[in-house]
Amino acid sequence: MRDNEILSRISELVDEERGLRERLRAGELPSDEENARVRELETALDQCWDLLRQRRARRSAGEDPDDAAVRPAGEVENYRQ
Template sequence: MDDSRIMDHIEELVAEEHRLLDQAGEAGHGIDQAGHERLEQIGIELDRYWDLLRQRRAKREFDLPVTDAGLRDADTVEGYEG
C-alpha cells in the first residue's frame, strides 16, 4: 500500500466519523451504543493508519525501505504515550 492509498483510507475514516456525528446531531439526540462502538473502532483504525504513515515517512527520511513499515496491532498503537 502506498502513501496515497493510506491517506485515502484515512480520509474515508474521517468522513465516516463526521457522518456519524452529523447524523446524531441532525436527529436531535446523542449517538446510540452502536454508534459509540463504531466511533471507537474508527478512532483506533485512524491511529493505526497514522502510525503506518509516520513509520513510512521516518524510514524514507533515513533511506530505509518503506516496505519494512507495517500496520501495527491496536494494542501496540493505543498503548503509545503522547
C-alpha cells in the same frame, strides 16, 4: 500500502466518522452504536497515522518504506503509556 493510499483511507475514515455524528444528531442512530463505531474508527485512524509515520521515518533514514507494517491496535493505542 503507499502513502497516498493511507491518506485516502484516513480521509474515508474521517468522512465516516462525520457521517455517524450527523446521523446521531438527526436521531437516526443510537448513541451506543455510534460510540462503538467511533471507537473502531479512532483505532483505525491511529493505525493509519502510525503506518504513515513509520513509512516517512524509514524513507528519511534511507530505508525501504514498504517494510513498514500496521501495528496491533493495542500497541498503537497504548504507546504513550
